[in-house]
Amino acid sequence: MVNSLTSAEQAEQEKAETPALGLYLHVPFCSTTCEFCAFFQVRPEGDDLARFLRDVETELALVPGPLVVQTVFWGGGTPGLLPAKHLAELCALVRGKLVADPAEWSVEMAPGTVTRDRLAALRDGGVTRISLGVQSLQPELLEALGRRHSREQALRAYELVRAAGFASVNLDLIFAVPGQEAAGWIRDLEAAIALAPDHLSTYCLTFEEDTALFVKLSQGKVTLDAEKEAAFYEATWDTLGAAGFAQYEISNYARPGHACRHNLNTWGMQEWLGFGPSGASQHGGWRYQKPAQSAGLACRFGGGPPRHFGARGAHPGAAGGRCVDLRIAL
Numbered sequence: 122m123v124n125s126l127t128s129a130e131q132a133e134q135e136k137a138e139t140p141a142l143g144l145y146l147h148v149p150f151c152s153t154t155c156e157f158c159a160f161f162q163v164r165p166e167g168d169d170l171a172r173f174l175r176d177v178e179t180e181l182a183l184v185p186g187p188l189v190v191q192t193v194f195w196g197g198g199t200p201g202l203l204p205a206k207h208l209a210e211l212c213a214l215v216r217g218k219l220v221a222d223p224a225e226w227s228v229e230m231a232p233g234t235v236t237r238d239r240l241a242a243l244r245d246g247g248v249t250r251i252s253l254g255v256q257s258l259q260p261e262l263l264e265a266l267g268r269r270h271s272r273e274q275a276l277r278a279y280e281l282v283r284a285a286g287f288a289s290v291n292l293d294l295i296f297a298v299p300g301q302e303a304a305g306w307i308r309d310l311e312a313a314i315a316l317a318p319d320h321l322s323t324y325c326l327t328f329e330e331d332t333a334l335f336v337k338l339s340q341g342k343v344t345l346d347a348e349k350e351a352a353f354y355e356a357t358w359d360t361l362g363a364a365g366f367a368q369y370e371i372s373n374y375a376r377p378g379h380a381c382r383h384n385l386n387t388w389g390m391q392e393w394l395g396f397g398p399s400g401a402s403q404h405g406g407w408r409y410q411k412p413a414q415s416a417g418l419a420c421r422f423g424g425g426p427p428r429h430f431g432a433r434g435a436h437p438g439a440a441g442g443r444c445v446d447l448r449i450a451l
């Protein structure tokens with residue numbers, strides 16, 4: 122059959138048929154562990170930070186490249202905990218692996234880590250989007266969650282992020298914290314809206330195993346209340362909808378043009394490569410995850426072969442795909 126497409130049309134078609142590729146980097150450092158958090162993270166010791174950079178360099182070199190990626194996401198842990206010098210080095214390592222700068226490059230920061238020099242290193246290194254872990258703007262809830270920052274620090278951090286000129290800024294908030302009432306949650310939402318972020322992630326507190334909060338739950342010191350959680354969800358839909366934020370995933374709301382492309386790519390079961398300890402990948406028909414820590418290896422974390430979850434399975438029939446589909450089926 123004669124191909125009737127022009128070369129430009131053919132290029133467009135190939136682009137449409139190629140699954141988007143995201144690059145995730147797990148930065149496993151936090152200064153303390155929050156009561157609720159089960160993400161893999163350690164308090165950096167000795168030369169951990171320098172060693173982490175070397176490990177990332179090695180991991181990147183193992184992947185045939187250069188890579189064409191649409192989005193980059195650095196999560197954690199707290200990537201923003203690295204000193205500005207290390208952030209600049211890490212940006213250069215990742216950028217050096219890419220054919221071109223990605224359309225979106227997100228970095229998670231805790232408010233207590235936000236400084237002008239860190240922000241400048243990230244912005245100059247190619248980062249376009251900052252996700253700030255505010256969690257709450259109420260002192261007693263910040264305390265209950267075991268957060269290190271105050272309300273004032275969160276507000277100041279947001280100001281600094283805005284002043285640094287990133288294209289998109291997200292705030293993470295948590296609701297249904299033991300002791301929190303719906304009126305207090307609405308006050309948090311209104312305070313966040315008043316800051317005019319581009320994106321809001323509102324997470325219902327989950328009691329993850331191996332967290333201090335889970336221990337409190339099992340000791341009966343805190344309780345779950347499904348009715349209350351439902352009321353918090355409803356208050357979130359109403360308040361953020363009225364403020365012009367469109368919900369595009371169970372926990373995520375954005376102003377027009379600011380939905381997180383990296384996460385949409387993941388929830389759409391496209392392709393991503395995960396780097397850093399515990400980084401998971403879905404690529405080339407396979408799903409696998411790097412170990413977080415490996416006793417007995419020279420490396421304190423992230424060493425050893427990846428754990429394979431097996432063949433990816435045809436989307437959307439694969440079980441993982443169906444679960445993820447529910448998150449974005451609104």
Ligand SMILES: C[S@@+](CC[C@H](N)C(=O)[O-])C[C@H]1O[C@@H](n2cnc3c(N)ncnc32)[C@H](O)[C@@H]1O
Pocket residue numbers: 157158159160196197198199200229230231232253254255256293294295324325326327328329
């Ligand atoms: C991987 S954390 C990293 C953010 C950064 N380290 C910080 O805490 O500011 C990403 C977000 O997940 C959310 N999160 C983590 N554990 C959670 C839990 N158990 N329940 C609800 N939200 C959670 C928090 O809102 C947090 O900001």
Ligand code: SF4
Pocket residue numbers: 150151153154155158159160162197198199231254
């Ligand atoms: S929520 Fe963020 S700062 Fe707290 S322990 Fe988890 S990754 Fe670290």
